[in-house]
Amino acid sequence: MVKPGKLKNVYQYTIVISSSISNLDGSEGLRSASVLCFTVYHAMSAVGDWREAKDANGRVYYYNARSGESRWEKPQEMLSEDELKLLKHGWKTSRTSDGKLYYYNLETKESRWDAPSFETEEEREEPEVAKSIEGEEKRESYANTSKILNPPQRTKEEAEREFIEMLQENQVDSTWSFGKIISELGASDPRYWMVDDDPLWKQQIFEKYLSNRSEHQLLKERTETSKFKSAFLEMLRSKKEIRYYTRWLTAKRLIANETIYKHSVVKESVKKATFLEYVDSLAREREEELSQTKKQALKELEEYLRGIMTSADVLANGSQLPVVSWQHLLDNYLFEKNKRFVANKHFKVLTHEDVLNVYLLLVHETEDSVKEDLRQLQSKNYTKDRLARDRFKELLRSPELRIKADSKWKDVYPVLKNNPKFLRMLGTGGSSALDLFMDVVEEKSITMSANRSIAQNLLIEKGFEWYDEDDINISLIKELLSKEPHFQAMDVDDIDSIVKLLINLRKEKQKEQLEVQHRIWEQKKNYFRLMLKRFYRAANVKPDSWEVAREDLKNTVEYKELGDQDEVKRALFDEFKNASSEVDLRVTVPPQTSRKRPLSPRMELDY
Incomplete structure (x- = not known):
């Protein structure tokens, strides 16, 4: 179908x-x-x-x-x-x-x-059918004529001679094992099967053949070191007793009867070096195996510790940390203290240091996780704080507060203290409510200073004349500013603040001018004192009265700089005269001579 x-x-x-x-x-x-x-x-x-x-x-x-x-x-x-x-x-x-x-x-x-x-x-099935028919015909006409299955029968002497010829033709040397002869020659050469009921006899002939090799064969085998090494290594691999820690003396006893060791003409040092290479390879394989086992053990240990350190019952032991302490872990879950740990065969290769390193790795991961959670929380708080600051800034600029350049925190706090926008600002990071208030005041001050500069330039352009009374100046300035478009839209309080600033600025300038004039006047008086010293030191004659001195000094520049202030000049002269008398008195007093060396009050005697 x-x-x-x-x-x-x-x-x-x-x-x-x-x-x-x-x-x-x-x-x-x-x-x-x-x-x-x-x-x-x-x-x-x-x-x-x-x-x-x-x-x-x-x-x-x-x-x-x-x-x-x-x-x-x-x-x-x-x-x-x-x-x-x-x-x-x-x-x-x-x-x-x-x-x-x-x-x-x-x-x-x-x-x-x-x-x-x-x-x-x-078309594809036709040749297959033909091949099948042809194969059946061949099988029907097949006759068992294989020389391997039907070897010629010889006596032991003839079979020995032909067996040795077979070994020579195939260039069999000491690197061949008897098993290799069976697998390679026994499947291809009928001479191997001439005597098929005595394998021990065949092995004895093989060893006899190796013992009777010619010098040419021995020299050839000596030069083929690489071939020897591969065969020698293959023989060593077949010896399961040889381990990575086996010594050469022990190995020689194990391989003493092996053909490749007993009949090889290779130097003993080459055999030992080849053995050491093989042992080193076993050691490397063992290290690699241990490394893989340890890698698997560390992976399983990480899963084991992670499950313990994050379990709810372990974390509910009163600790404030998000991880289990090392001491608690060591006392309850590690090594012989825990059956589950002991039952894992991979954990046997781990040391205390390995377990501690994995624990520290998990602690660092937990620390990084906590830091990341904290960073995200800070990011959320930052956004929340920023929104609170923005809303508080809006409140500070609202008309109900009317913050001016000269506003004080104590003036606005009673209005702010119960406002939700102010309350949400409390405890936030960044600028405080007072800082934001001072920022607004500073902005108002900058704006007010700019408007004051505009008003000052306007007064200069209009040629404003100042009076001694502040009330007159204030009324005139307000009248002048009210006519300017720039100030017409401003608040009355702001206009008053600008006028107040202008009045204060004028007073400050007047004060500065008075200070400058005072410094100049004092400088002139000082120059007059210096002139008196210079003039009468050169003349070496000092007048007894100001009237006499006035006639001497009236043409000097310092005298003229003081103007009509005759009383000031007289006072300066009297001061000069009195100072000169004190100097003369100090000079006329003879000094008291002493033969002792004067000592400084800070000097201490050493006796």
Whole structure:
């Protein structure tokens, strides 16, 4: 009966149903027909559900009207018989951008314009059938003529001679083991099987052959060190007693009867060096195995500790830390204190230091996690604090507070203290409420200073004349500013502040001018004092009265700089005269001479 899965289209399904019903009787025919009808129904429904369509760019795609599925590739149910044949051999069809058809191979990525040709199943089956028939004929006419299965029989002397010839022809040397002779020569040379009932005899002949080698063979074997090494290493691998810690003296006892060791002409040092290389390789393999085991153990230990350190019952022991302390872990969950730890065979290779390092690694991970949580919390708090500051800044600039350049915190605090925007500012990071208030006051001060500068320039342009009374100046300045468009839109309080600043500025300038004049006057008086000292020091005669001195000094520049201030000049002269008398008195007093060396008051005697 033909399987429906092998058929290519619905028409073939129909033919199969007809032939099946006609060839089958009874219930078996009905069951088979019903199965085939069900298959045909699903095949027809599957083909009927798929539709071909084009998108906005003109590309062809396929969609299933029942399931809603869509795809670019044509469904297998819609493939024609030729397309199915191509797909069976790994080929598909496609079209270029200009609509030209081409073929490409899914595996080799080959593409061609011409359709590939394939053999039909009938063409492929014909040579297979012919080969099968030919093989059966050969098996029927096969006769067991193998020389290996039917070796010629010889006496032991003849067999020994031909066995040695076989060894010589195959260039067997001391690097060969007897097992290698069995596997390589026993399967190809019938001379091996001339005496097939005595393997011990064959091995004795092999050792006899090795003992009777010629000098040429021995010299050749001596030069082929690499060949010896490979064979010697293979022999060492077969000795399971040799471990990575085996010494050469012990190994020699184990391999003393081995052919390659007993009959080899290679130096003993080469054999020992080869053995040491093999032992080193075993040690490296063991280290690698231990490394892999330790790596696996560390991985399992990390999972074990992570499960313990994050469990709720362990963390609920009153500790304020998010991890278990090392001492608590050591007393309850590590080494012989815990059956689960002891039961893990991989943990046997771990030391206390290894366990501690894994614990510290997990602690660092927990620390990093806590830091990350803290950073995220700080980020959220930063956003929250920033919003609180922004809302408080809006409150400070609201009309209900009317903060001015000269406002004080004590003036606005009674209004702010119960405001929710102010309360949300408390305890936040960054600038405090007082800092933000001072920022607003500073902004107002800067704005007020700029407006004061504008008003000052306006007074200069208008040629404003100042009076001694401040009330007159204030009224005149307000009247002048009220006529300017720039100040008309300003608040009355701001205008008053500007006028106040202008008045204070004028007073400060007046004060500065007085200070400058005072410094100049004092400088002139000082110059007059210096002139008196210079004038009368050169004349070496000092007048007794100011009237006499005035006649001497009236033409000097310093005298004229003091102007009409005759009293000031007289006072300065009297001061000069009195100072000169004190100097003369100090000079006329004779000093008291002493023969002792004067000592400084800070000097201490050493006796």
